[in-house]
Amino acid sequence: MVLRIIGLLVLAEAALLTLPALVSLIYGEASVWSLLITMAVCAAVGGLLVLVCRTKNKTIYARDGFVIVSLGWLTMSALGAMPFVISGEIPNYIDAFFETVSGFTTTGASIIPDLSKLSHGILFWRSFTHWVGGMGVLVFILAIIPNIADRSIHIMRAESPGPVVGKIVPRMKDTAMLLYIMYIGLTLIEVVLLLCGGLSLFESLVYSFGTAGTGGFGIRGDSIASYSPYIQWVIGVFMMLFGVNFNIYYLLLVRKLKAAFGSTELRVYLGIILASTAVIAFNIRNLYSGLPEIIRVAFFQVSSVMTTTGYSTVDFSVWPELSKGILLVLMLIGGCAGSTGGGMKVSRVVILFKSAKKEIKRLLHPRTVSYVKFEGKKLDEQVIGSVGGYFILYFALMIGVMLLLSFDSLSFEEYITGAISCFNNIGPAEGRLFGGYMDYSGFSKLVLSFAMLAGRLEIYPMLLLLLPSTWIRKGF
Amino acid sequence: MKIVLVGAGRIGSAIVANLVEEEHNITVIDKSQAAIDEITDSYDIICLNGNGADIDALKEAGAGSCRLFIACTHHDDTNMLACLLAKRLGAEHTIARIRNPENNDDGLSYICRQLDISEAINPESLAATDIFNILKFPSAENIETFSGRFELIELVLHEDSKIVGVSLADLRKNTGASFLITAIQREGITFIPRGGFELHVGDRIALTAAPKEMHKLLKKIGSLRRSAKNVMIIGAGITTLYLTKKLLDSGIGVKVIDPSREKCEEFVTMLNDPAATVICGDCASQSVLLEEGISDADAFVALTNSDEQNILISIFAMNLGVKKAVARVDRKELVQIAEKIGLDAIVSPNSSATNQIATYARALKNSEGSGIEALYKVLDETAEAIEFRVDKELPFIGVPLKEMKLKKNILIAGIIREGVPLIPVGTDSILFGDRVVVLSSGHKLGDLRDIAEE
Numbered sequence: 001m002v003l004r005i006i007g008l009l010v011l012a013e014a015a016l017l018t019l020p021a022l023v024s025l026i027y028g029e030a031s032v033w034s035l036l037i038t039m040a041v042c043a044a045v046g047g048l049l050v051l052v053c054r055t056k057n058k059t060i061y062a063r064d065g066f067v068i069v070s071l072g073w074l075t076m077s078a079l080g081a082m083p084f085v086i087s088g089e090i091p092n093y094i095d096a097f098f099e100t101v102s103g104f105t106t107t108g109a110s111i112i113p114d115l116s117k118l119s120h121g122i123l124f125w126r127s128f129t130h131w132v133g134g135m136g137v138l139v140f141i142l143a144i145i146p147n148i149a150d151r152s153i154h155i156m157r158a159e160s161p162g163p164v165v166g167k168i169v170p171r172m173k174d175t176a177m178l179l180y181i182m183y184i185g186l187t188l189i190e191v192v193l194l195l196c197g198g199l200s201l202f203e204s205l206v207y208s209f210g211t212a213g214t215g216g217f218g219i220r221g222d223s224i225a226s227y228s229p230y231i232q233w234v235i236g237v238f239m240m241l242f243g244v245n246f247n248i249y250y251l252l253l254v255r256k257l258k259a260a261f262g263s264t265e266l267r268v269y270l271g272i273i274l275a276s277t278a279v280i281a282f283n284i285r286n287l288y289s290g291l292p293e294i295i296r297v298a299f300f301q302v303s304s305v306m307t308t309t310g311y312s313t314v315d316f317s318v319w320p321e322l323s324k325g326i327l328l329v330l331m332l333i334g335g336c337a338g339s340t341g342g343g344m345k346v347s348r349v350v351i352l353f354k355s356a357k358k359e360i361k362r363l364l365h366p367r368t369v370s371y372v373k374f375e376g377k378k379l380d381e382q383v384i385g386s387v388g389g390y391f392i393l394y395f396a397l398m399i400g401v402m403l404l405l406s407f408d409s410l411s412f413e414e415y416i417t418g419a420i421s422c423f424n425n426i427g428p429a430e431g432r433l434f435g436g437y438m439d440y441s442g443f444s445k446l447v448l449s450f451a452m453l454a455g456r457l458e459i460y461p462m463l464l465l466l467l468p469s470t471w472i473r474k475g476f
Numbered sequence: 477m478k479i480v481l482v483g484a485g486r487i488g489s490a491i492v493a494n495l496v497e498e499e500h501n502i503t504v505i506d507k508s509q510a511a512i513d514e515i516t517d518s519y520d521i522i523c524l525n526g527n528g529a530d531i532d533a534l535k536e537a538g539a540g541s542c543r544l545f546i547a548c549t550h551h552d553d554t555n556m557l558a559c560l561l562a563k564r565l566g567a568e569h570t571i572a573r574i575r576n577p578e579n580n581d582d583g584l585s586y587i588c589r590q591l592d593i594s595e596a597i598n599p600e601s602l603a604a605t606d607i608f609n610i611l612k613f614p615s616a617e618n619i620e621t622f623s624g625r626f627e628l629i630e631l632v633l634h635e636d637s638k639i640v641g642v643s644l645a646d647l648r649k650n651t652g653a654s655f656l657i658t659a660i661q662r663e664g665i666t667f668i669p670r671g672g673f674e675l676h677v678g679d680r681i682a683l684t685a686a687p688k689e690m691h692k693l694l695k696k697i698g699s700l701r702r703s704a705k706n707v708m709i710i711g712a713g714i715t716t717l718y719l720t721k722k723l724l725d726s727g728i729g730v731k732v733i734d735p736s737r738e739k740c741e742e743f744v745t746m747l748n749d750p751a752a753t754v755i756c757g758d759c760a761s762q763s764v765l766l767e768e769g770i771s772d773a774d775a776f777v778a779l780t781n782s783d784e785q786n787i788l789i790s791i792f793a794m795n796l797g798v799k800k801a802v803a804r805v806d807r808k809e810l811v812q813i814a815e816k817i818g819l820d821a822i823v824s825p826n827s828s829a830t831n832q833i834a835t836y837a838r839a840l841k842n843s844e845g846s847g848i849e850a851l852y853k854v855l856d857e858t859a860e861a862i863e864f865r866v867d868k869e870l871p872f873i874g875v876p877l878k879e880m881k882l883k884k885n886i887l888i889a890g891i892i893r894e895g896v897p898l899i900p901v902g903t904d905s906i907l908f909g910d911r912v913v914v915l916s917s918g919h920k921l922g923d924l925r926d927i928a929e930e
Contacts, residue, residue: 054676066905150518150520151517151518151519152520153516153517153520156518163670167522168522169501169522170478170500170501170502170503170520170521170522171499171501171520172520174501377525380509
């Protein structure tokens with residue numbers, strides 16, 4: 001059953017590759033062949049898996065859900081790297097794999113020294129991986145294939161970010177469909193707005209994909225810096241929008257405005273963005289001229305870092321330490337649960353603070369009976385426990401990645417920010433602002449690829465992949 | 477179709493399992509987080525933690541815009557209140573589980589009318605009726621009735637049966653066309669047999685006939701057993717209460733055993749009929765059962781709350797020579813195990829209730845009126861027997877059955893014409909105003925139109 005779903009996943013990837021192949025064809029580029037060959041390989045592998053692994057038992061359990069997600073993402077990245085290698089535009093396979101993982105996990109870290117040398121088809125595929133990875137490919141499969149598995153909630157739980165993953169409507173297929181409809185809708189609006197700003201269709205699509213997935217791949221070496229203020233505003237606002245929990249958009253769609261705007265997570269999220277923008281704007285007031293520009297620059301960077309997109313309009317490495325410090329904290333917090341953003345997720349941070357507050361109260365009044373309230377409801381002790389556990393794993397893994405990176409000949413700052421940046425799916429590392437992971441060693445690139453996947457899939461699926469008990473049935 | 481259900485207990489889960497298969501949009505409300513976690517993991521539904529009779533919880537679950545609202549908690553009062561509120565919010569149809577005997581007398585229809593409840597379900601009473609039918613007809617494992625004119629019974633073929641080894645075509649020739657073997661379950665697979673099919677020992681068959689033919693028929697094929705005269709029941713719950721009333725009314729002696737004195741006393745008070753013997757004793761103890769004369773009983777019914785206990789004691793009773801043992805088993809996976817070890821009469825309040833709700837939901841789904849009169853899941857829920865009213869134009873009206881192109885695994889098991897049951901042969905045809913009993917396996921029929929190929 002696990003392999004069958006992975007087969008379906010690979011087939012879906014083959015279908016998704018038609019878009020970049022089409023782009024390549026329109027521009028009359030040679031890279032079309034590399035895309036077509038990859039499509040054929042994906043179709044063959046996927047078709048084989050689906051045909052061979054037929055089973056009557058459609059039930060999947062929690063363990064299967066995790067394995068499907070982690071193996072699925074690895075397979076997809078491994079195959080998705082093929083066009084880069086075959087076309088010769090990224091000759092080294094490890095580099096190509098890193099680039100693809102960075103795409104699917106919506107990190108946006110890049111090893112490409114000069115973007116202008118890439119063909120349109122390959123650039124499109126690179127950005128398209130952001131869009132696909134943002135909402136999740138398995139969710140996409142759940143949306144289009146009816147009754148794929150019993151208990152398919154386990155797949156969605158393993159792929160979607162957030163401490164509590166629930167459906168928005170009773171049926172899984174409808175939920176997945178709705179999520180994708182909202183996702184496509186928002187993306188289209190952005191494309192249209194960017195077109196209005198004078199961008200070509202190709203550019204609009206690439207930047208919309210980059211924003212929608214909160215990824216950060218672009219087509220210019222200097223990110224968004226050379227685009228007009230209008231474009232910067234559009235991208236800045238949309239980054240913020242894609243960092244919002246999609247359940248909120250559903251509530252807006254069904255006109256439950258009170259529930260939508262009453263959401264604690266949304267309020268905290270917007271509050272953090274507003275406050276950080278204000279502080280940073282004040283902090284950098286001497287670096288730029290004119291209030292509109294200061295606000296635009298500050299807002300864009302806050303929105304970009306908080307949603308873990310990683311676009312930038314200016315070189316913020318020259319900013320004062322306070323601003324850089326705030327940005328670092330925002331990186332760790334990340335977007336809302338159920339959005340396309342990475343990081344710890346706002347809801348986890350809120351829950352952690354609330355349970356800390358409860359603990360303090362308990363210290364002062366040892367006999368107190370209290371509970372943590374979140375989104376208007378009493379929070380299960382179990383959820384609080386799992387958030388705490390996640391928090392510990394999150395830091396443990398980040399430190400582990402840092403240690404592994406320290407084998408490489410990098411500066412102290414480089415490997416710390418590299419680890420944070422990749423693990424939180426942000427992309428650019430401090431000191432190497434615009435992309436720039438080309439001179440990391442192959443080993444470091446693999447470690448970072450793992451970190452990116454762990455960050456996007458929220459640790460557990462990737463961690464379970466490493467545990468022997470996942471593979472050995474005997475002894476449970 | 478949007479359905480809201482309150483109460484994710486045993487009955488609630490069974491109903492959900494059934495409705496999910498029919499691809500409805502289901503929202504479940506329950507007070508217990510543990511019950512919710514269990515049910516969300518298992519089925520494709522959405523759950524809400526809350527009180528089903530709380531207006532905010534009902535609003536959040538969308539009870540105001542649902543087609544069907546079902547309240548099946550343990551408490552009649554909660555169910556009635558939940559249904560009333562849901563109806564006021566705008567739910568189209570409401571079904572309440574009302575199981576207490578004091579609510580189920582003549583006052584029931586008054587309650588339903590006043591609270592605007594579309595249908596009341598009483599799983600315990602339904603189960604009691606099922607058991608009663610089996611005890612009246614001990615040869616059968618299960619009996620379903622269509623408009624009182626047709627019966628479908630399930631039998632397991634034993635060595636002494638005269639029809640083992642006979643092909644269906646021969647059987648029909650020898651016995652005259654007074655009955656129809658509609659479906660066979662062999663080694664867990666259910667199919668609709670053709671004429672050349674030969675019956676084996678151990679086959680579970682479903683056959684339809686008119687009620688008055690049934691007795692003769694069973695005698696002819698050598699499966700007739702005398703109906704019970706003395707019944708021993710363990711477990712003094714609500715199902716037992718309903719069952720005891722029915723048995724006493726038709727002159728059958730009843731002995732009820734339950735370990736709890738409190739329950740026994742409550743039972744006696746509610747029954748209000750000294751004809752029944754109620755024993756307070758450990759019903760799991762063999763010596764108690766022997767002392768109370770289990771070996772002299774014609775039939776034994778196990779209705780305690782524990783599936784395992786019911787199965788084990790029923791087998792003990794059968795080993796002592798009790799001719800018919802009926803056990804209440806709620807968990808689906810245990811039903812199959814119990815059948816494997818030789819217990820063939822199994823009853824569950826859950827399945828009786830799900831049958832009734834499935835009928836209701838199926839009828840609602842077809843907006844123009846499906847004409848479904850009754851729906852039963854038979855042969856371990858692997859096949860469905862549905863009675864349709866023919867009250868609209870259909871392309872195959874008047875076409876002889878042998879010329880009709882039916883879909884695979886569908887059989888016309890009987891026609892009721894002007895109140896007269898008819899076992900159909902190839903030259904018969906469906907006419908306007910008939911009632912048609914269709915047996916199908918692997919389909920979810922909602923309309924009589926769907927039985928024929930396009």
